[in-house]
Amino acid sequence: MTGFPDNPRIDFLYLDEEDMLAAGVDDAAKCVECMEETLILLAEGDFRMAGASANSHGAQINFPADPEHPRMPADGPDRRFMAMPAYLGGRFGTAGVKWYGSNAENREHDLPRSIHVFVLNDATTGAPLAIMSANLLSAYRTGAVPGVGVKHLALAEAETVGIIGPGVMSRTILGSALSQRPGIRTVKVKGRSRRSTEKAVAWIRETYPQLTEVRVVDSEREAIEGSDIVIAGTSTSPDGPEGFPHFRREWIKPGALLLMPAAARLDDDFVTSEEANLVVDYRGLYQEWFHENGPGVTYERLLGIPGNRWWDMKEEGTLPEERIVNIGDIAAGRAPGRENDEQIFCYSIGGMPVEDVAWATDLYHAAKERGIGTTLNLWETPRLA
Secondary structure (H helix, E strand, O other), X not given: OOOOOOOOOEEEEEEOHHHHHHHOOOOHHHHHHHHHHHHHHHHHOOEEEEOOOOOEXXXXXXXXXXXXXXXXXXXXXXXXXXXXXXXXXXXXXEEEEEEEEEOHHHHHHOOOOEEEEXXXXXXXXXXXXXXXEOHHHHHHHHHHHHHHHHHHHOOOOOOEEEEEOOOHHHHHHHHHHHHHOOOOOEEEEEXXXXXXXXXXXXXXXXXXXXXXXXXXXXXXXXXXXXXXXXEEOOOOOOOHHHHOOEOOHHHOOOOOEEEEOOOOEOOHHHHOOOOEEEEEOOHHHHHHXXXXXXXXXXXXXXXXXXXXXXHHHHHHOOOOHHHEEEHHHHHOOOOOOOOOOOOEEEEEOOOOHHHHHHHHHHHHHHHHHHOOOEEEEEEOOOOOO
């Protein structure tokens, strides 16, 4: 929080993608530290997001399958616009909003599926501090939130990672995992097509030369069995839960950490058993999703993120709420983390705009200190003050 200025002039910083890289957006280890602070503040309640409960993921525009109006987009894979606003306290004391449009057809035109911008604001005046290119911002904070789970929940001597769905999200999660567990040496990758999977494997080998083995596997079972850390990075499936990666208990090794920021299916009897240690990024998010969508909207329609199923079970009365633990409480020492090498941890990540606010704030300060970016003027004196 910067307070009221001495004069009404407002300048803000514009940061394009190259500026964001120069400011350190891809520093996985620092981003994990930043996300750890953020998740602790979430667990303590020092934040606000959208909605009446201040826990909403954001506001989304969807489109009809057959629009009546000629220029209106039709529904399609990942066809939406979304605004994700938040305020974060602690040392951050800033607000902001991530705004993006998404269309799976972008990939046919050498564009990312989603195109993001982020606006960072002074929390006192509401004035913009920065407008940022946000695809990398979003990607690296998405990878770092699972990285906090690796820091606190993965085996200290973790060596093997299994990836199901080797897209951008899985790659940044792997980078964060390596920043916390440098002893990782083997990565197994299961993708939907051989060509795209081999391309991802080549990228991983080039980016992380310290790995001794990176290989394609043909089944979810091969990716999961024997892995100390498993990453679920798939998008939703038209087949519903039957198309989601299935983490069968008999495939999961003792001591494994399951990182699930995307569609994944666990058997309910495993979830309710004492074997499964259930961790989420923040319980309030799943509570808000439940209330926003109602009990008739199952987790299959909410991206297949396992925490939504756990919250459904909590509402059904088949899973005690205390079984679902905030990672921020573990990071702050208020809840137990790993106590032995046999425990299996299941970590569900939904993603929240407070995370974008936190990383954007750190990158804004880094850019200011290093003289990075372009200063733009909003006004010298507002005409309608």
